[in-house]
Amino acid sequence: MKITDLKCAIIGENPVVRITTDEGISGYGQAENTKPYLKPHVLFYKPYLLGEDPTNVERVMIKIRRMGAFKPWGSSVSAIEMALWDIAGKAAGLPVYKLLGGKVRDEVRVYNGGVRFPMAGSSPEDYAENMRKMMAAPEGFSIIKQAIGFHSAMTRQVPNFFYGDLTGGAPHANRGPLTEKGLKHVIACVEAMKDVLGDEVGLALDCGPGWMLPDAKRLAQALEPLNVMWLEDLLTGDYTPYVSADLYRDLTTSTSTPIHTGEQIYLRQNFKDLIEKQAVNVIGPDPEDVGGIAELKWIAEYADLHGIMMAPHGIFDALIGLAAEVQVASTLPANYIAFEYPVARPAWWYDIVSGLPDPIVKDGKIKVWDRPGLGVEFIVEAARVHLNPEDADFFD
Ligand SMILES: [Mg+2]
Numbered sequence: 358m359k360i361t362d363l364k365c366a367i368i369g370e371n372p373v374v375r376i377t378t379d380e381g382i383s384g385y386g387q388a389e390n391t392k393p394y395l396k397p398h399v400l401f402y403k404p405y406l407l408g409e410d411p412t413n414v415e416r417v418m419i420k421i422r423r424m425g426a427f428k429p430w431g432s433s434v435s436a437i438e439m440a441l442w443d444i445a446g447k448a449a450g451l452p453v454y455k456l457l458g459g460k461v462r463d464e465v466r467v468y469n470g471g472v473r474f475p476m477a478g479s480s481p482e483d484y485a486e487n488m489r490k491m492m493a494a495p496e497g498f499s500i501i502k503q504a505i506g507f508h509s510a511m512t513r514q515v516p517n518f519f520y521g522d523l524t525g526g527a528p529h530a531n532r533g534p535l536t537e538k539g540l541k542h543v544i545a546c547v548e549a550m551k552d553v554l555g556d557e558v559g560l561a562l563d564c565g566p567g568w569m570l571p572d573a574k575r576l577a578q579a580l581e582p583l584n585v586m587w588l589e590d591l592l593t594g595d596y597t598p599y600v601s602a603d604l605y606r607d608l609t610t611s612t613s614t615p616i617h618t619g620e621q622i623y624l625r626q627n628f629k630d631l632i633e634k635q636a637v638n639v640i641g642p643d644p645e646d647v648g649g650i651a652e653l654k655w656i657a658e659y660a661d662l663h664g665i666m667m668a669p670h671g672i673f674d675a676l677i678g679l680a681a682e683v684q685v686a687s688t689l690p691a692n693y694i695a696f697e698y699p700v701a702r703p704a705w706w707y708d709i710v711s712g713l714p715d716p717i718v719k720d721g722k723i724k725v726w727d728r729p730g731l732g733v734e735f736i737v738e739a740a741r742v743h744l745n746p747e748d749a750d751f752f753d
Pocket of ligand 1: 563590594595620
């Protein structure tokens, strides 16, 4: 089998990759929402793929993996990797999980990152109210993640929240020492959420990046009695092109509250320090940024050897990404907690893809399906309507 073309279309908010072959099988991959600028980056890899056998996934990846980087510049390589696995599975007549070593669970737990309700403000009462709504969501999530601190609107909405200056614009670029008032506000909001959730539903907190190390320690220690699932990205995180394992190790060894990072990190080599130094308790690579699903599987196995848990990122991974997450999550060792459940945007995405369970999430879990490849397909006639004029031949 040989690759005959690599295409990329922006469908809704997501770049979608399609790899075609001389045997009529094609595979799909996807990058995160709101990244239309990735299209030329995806197509940059085309000359390296043409003529290759897509079922030798690793051999193809060796050619292109070097030419990626931390988020968002690992997305194109990651989406191509997913599409290669989709083809390999379809060619073998097997679900991708079989090619990754086989599933160890029939249902995969997800945590709520994608089902969101507008927040009225940033007060403890606003956080409690928002948690009530998420707790009542029909998906029956057993873990809910909420944004606080530098990952939230607190920086703008809580007066004198921190001593630094608001950067504005760039996502999560604020950074600086917290005021005592700011720190107390964060803690009060977490307490308000826990008052709602009790010990029925786990609470994970996406915190930054942007915290100074002493503030991060104070927060983690103050929250110890509340048994939160994890504190995510306090020091580095979204769009940070480095890891800072030594700083994370200092934080993690100072507290019993689990510390989490990793959504922007590209490749296993860049998880090496975090894992070997046991610098965090939980890592969250995103299959659409880390280099793909086999890359994520390798990292999960290595993390398990070092007592580190897995909670893969995925809030913007949309439906092909969701399928890829389900396939790989079903194969991960017992250090797997849950992956972050994405909600596709716009909502018509659910009308152009077939193969997902209905409802997708039940009692906080997704049942693993057995169709070949990633196991989801475009309903081409329905999807074609949403193609931009320049992508009109995407499905041809
Ligand atoms: Mg995050």
